[in-house]
Amino acid sequence: MSRQKFIEEAQVVEKEQLNPTYFRIRLNAPRISRHAMAGQFINIRMTHFYDPLLPRPMSIFRRNGDEGWLEVLVRVVGRGSKALSQSEPGDRFTVLGPLGNGFSLPKKLPAVLIGGGTGIAPLVFLASELSKMDVPSMAVFGFRSQSEVCCVEEMRAFCQEVFVATDDGSYGFRGLIPDFFARIAEEKGIDEATLYVCGPVPMMSRIADFSRGKGYDVFLSVEAHMACGFGACVGCAVPRADGKGFVLACVDGPVFNAKEIRLGD
Amino acid sequence: MSRQKFIEEAQVVEKEQLNPTYFRIRLNAPRISRHAMAGQFINIRMTHFYDPLLPRPMSIFRRNGDEGWLEVLVRVVGRGSKALSQSEPGDRFTVLGPLGNGFSLPKKLPAVLIGGGTGIAPLVFLASELSKMDVPSMAVFGFRSQSEVCCVEEMRAFCQEVFVATDDGSYGFRGLIPDFFARIAEEKGIDEATLYVCGPVPMMSRIADFSRGKGYDVFLSVEAHMACGFGACVGCAVPRADGKGFVLACVDGPVFNAKEIRLGD
């Protein structure tokens, strides 16, 4: 795997606060945008000072290769993401990408895109790609509460069906995504599918467990603490399912077949 | 000396690039502005990240206590001053001030304000105060070259006479301030005066040397590496002329009688 990567001085061209903690940031990064595939990520350096020091990995959420932009969906959790959320049009960030392997095309249909929180970001990109290729898909998205719900209308344009759950029931189904998906799978009698899952580890674990023994191909997009994003630091190790060492989230992933890896706690 | 100091979240309300390296930045800091005296400074914290870590001392250049703002004249020399220069209206900095002792009123007249580079900043403030009190003053300002010349018109409104020199002669007198001042003093037959001097150390040294034995009171506004700005770190030591230890630039100064201190190299 040695696709081309680019370092670009990307200018913020739009920023929108979607809800109390999510921000959509559009960056002008023509070369990365043109080469990006769904499931890949970029590494964004926040500042030329030394704090925060390391670039922050962010999934590619949307892109337009012709117009040369890409977007990230940022949840504010710490200093780096906060700095990103406080950027304004005109600000510049050094961006490295596209990084990692994207999602591979589904062998079993339908494609079911299961996302929690900002984990929906790479799935929105994937949905738009599948839709272009007329691959039938459905989406199951979960959020903490109504205020965080986003991208639903957009997804309806791409997918045959879109289901939404919130932890507190303030929008859509009330409860956790794994339960919700299990119910949908049963009701609809889905016994073959390709699941693309991105979200918190407990959510991904439970879906992987639930899928075991069923006719599902399951792909997980995982997060790990990263420094470089391109295989040099060997920091982003994810334990292999077979116990034989580790794979690297940044170059072997971030998308893995659920059978390959063991998710931590 | 225990005048009141304030910590304010000051908003940038104006920024103007005066020349390739000087910036004028207006900050909304009503309490500091109201209490500021000419010769005092503020300590500006650039960021809430830890790099740059320490606040940067900047002389108060102008202020309007009624409107609640003050201005600094910033020369870009390193990371902190660069960050300041890149600020935009709306940005906020934590500012501590007013710090240090200001200039005392002249006992001998005229007041001669001798400034080099951004050393002119506290002298512009001083000139406006002297002018309000109808104290006669003259100014001798030096810059590297014409492109850096600033505040001359403004000073003409405050002072009886304003002389300008540039190192390369591209504006006004050609040469260094100490020579220029010596010539003016001789030509005008100034044998009593209060000199207020702020600029590079070699310039201040030479003026202090030149003044020795003459009928001048000489006040120097000195810079030192500072951490706190209010007497706690004991970092900003300036050697005493009598060899008996040190005075502190931040609380005993930054304005000192030239007889009190020994300037470094």
Place this chain on the structure above:
Amino acid sequence: MEIDLSVDLGSLNLANPVLTASGTFGYAQEFSEFVNLNRLGGVVTKSITRYPRPGNPPHRIVEVSCGMLNSIGLANVGVDAFIREKMPFLRTLQCRKIVNIAGECIEDYVAVLEKLASVEEDIDAYEVNLSCPNVKEGGRTFGKDPEQVFKMTRALRQMTGKPLIVKLTPNVSDIGELGKAAEEGGADILSAVNTFVGLAVDVERRRPILGTVTGGFSGPAIKPLALAKVWELRQAVDLPIIGIGGIFRANDVLEFLLVGASAVQVGTANFVDPSISEKIVDELEQSCRRMGISRIRDLIGALETT
């Protein structure tokens, strides 16, 4: 929920774990217009020596990435002027008042303690700064040699019944050894760490920026190092530990408590924001509330490593 922030370091009880670090808080009065000093666990004075010290020539300070180097050189008014000019203010405080002492030979330290005896009723504890060159023994820092740490602690122990805090230097292979030496010498409490040795160069002038070539490195940059040292010390000794190094916010305090410190000192942060020590106390209470911790002492040494 009522949050109990109090901690005990042996017989030294603090209303909360936040102390200020020696040399970064003056004689406390300098901060009285920024901080309600009585809200702090306590204050530690700058190092007091037998005679007044003017300190080192400039530059004494330089900023480095996420920290600073200093070569203040123990500038202070000396013990006599301290008693005369600084104790009257300290006496008015209700929080714990800890006097830090330093010197160039054991006799110096002893002389300082002898003089302080006259005001000892207003002092809650002594902290012994051992990061000074022992002029009588070839100039090597007292604090780097366990034997000297032991001797010094024993000598001072015999002079006072007040809690004796021995402040350790981190510039050694094995800080546990130093801690044990202080423990054997009769220390009640250890504080760790003093500054690390650092250097910065003015490339244009081809000179070190500090007048003394190297200086003491402090600030957020040293926090991971300091946490590792406190952790190492925690494995080696049973005495209560005061954690020091790069503390700027409540979360930093909690990190130190978890690795085994019973209290902390806030240093360089006071220069960046003179009101920060009190803010940290406020934040600490909020953090405990958010995390459902009713007694902060329950966090001390509670790091799970398996």
Place this chain on the structure above:
Amino acid sequence: MEIDLSVDLGSLNLANPVLTASGTFGYAQEFSEFVNLNRLGGVVTKSITRYPRPGNPPHRIVEVSCGMLNSIGLANVGVDAFIREKMPFLRTLQCRKIVNIAGECIEDYVAVLEKLASVEEDIDAYEVNLSCPNVKEGGRTFGKDPEQVFKMTRALRQMTGKPLIVKLTPNVSDIGELGKAAEEGGADILSAVNTFVGLAVDVERRRPILGTVTGGFSGPAIKPLALAKVWELRQAVDLPIIGIGGIFRANDVLEFLLVGASAVQVGTANFVDPSISEKIVDELEQSCRRMGISRIRDLIGALETT
């Protein structure tokens, strides 16, 4: 003005003083799309061990103020696969190629050198990573004990005529002692420093963030410490020194040269900007031009301290 950036470290001549640090530059190929590797003084491989090592469990990395902690655990393909899979690319490079080796006992290191003998014509020097626990001697890091540094260096010295670089750990009271031990053991060059021991805590989970509790601290935060260590080492030994620690730009390189290093290694910076090593070479030339320095070697050890 023609600028001569070349430096000599004994018999090891570099076109410029910029090397890459072990473990931060993979096997060099990872950076070939970002950097013209032949513009560098040389590259240093990650530590190669006798057998492949998967490395430590996650988290292996955490950011701290102006730096990072790592507990990679010497993950590498092992010497056999290194020779088979990584040497072919390295062989194509014109810059200096330095192979870093590590192990858990002297025999491990010896075994790695024995195997590398078959490709030694394509290797310009060896760098010996001593910051590993000596499993046969109670797990204490080889590099903290001058006796073990001496033994290891002597053992490896007998096996190769190539320049032998001994990489020192900074986590000791006296790095000069280690340098002397390596010098006596027959080292040609010293490199300093490896990472400092650091710790970071996940307060919510009450656990260390790294799987191994403590980890190696690197990045701009450690530069002042590393400069002080190189300075200390410079007073103690005559061997050429390679300075390492927090180098991100040309000015940092010049600081290390002035305190006495003859070359440097760029580490963590490669993660922040994969093209940085080559940029530093460019900047270095510009800085020399601006400062009127025609031969960069004239700066080595040129710090004025009086």
